[in-house]
Amino acid sequence: MKSYYYAVYEVTRRIPHGKVTSYGAIAKYLGLKSGARMVGYALTTLNQSPFHGIPAHRVVNRNGLLTGKVHFGSPTRMADLLRSEGITIENDQVLNFQEVFWDPSEHLPPFIPTEY
Template sequence: MSNNEGFFNKVYEVVKLIPSGRVTTYGAIASAIGSPGAGRMVGWAMNKAFSQPCFVPAHRVLNRNGQLTGKHAFPNADTMQELLESEGVEVENDKVKNFENIFWKPERVVD
């Protein structure tokens, strides 16, 4: 397993824990897996999430401002927003409303 694969798998395990109707950030996930400052690499992992054998709710991962910056990785431009809204998350102009209230902080993952 390459280093990227191991990193990506850790990311996917955290993302699978995000409760429906809640969101988190690339940076929060990076910190939770012991790689603070690796938020951009978490984004790369989210771009590859669709290649996983089981569902990874990548739509619940946003940038630090609550914006849907990863929407380009989904099948169409509206998919990320549609998935969030199906869980009761309000989105306006590609930004989650009440971001601070529905933010989910992942626990630190220990190897």
């Protein structure tokens, strides 16, 4: 497993309760060029990794769409988790996306690649 996977997990773990972020935002914070896809891939392996307490449901795509919901077992699991945190979901999409969006590069200290 590649090292930046851990970085992705760390960032995801720090998303505040009731907030969401996007794959691209995480990729940008980590300095992965166009690496949004890799972020999604890293989260895919989350199911079989030792990291289970990670709030992966707080990561959506740039439009606030719940693109990763198919990985949560039930079709409504991801949306339910988000709703339980006070986020409004309709049609698998975050309605108040702007308000609940949390940008890692604005709330976390600068990422240092050498620490992984």
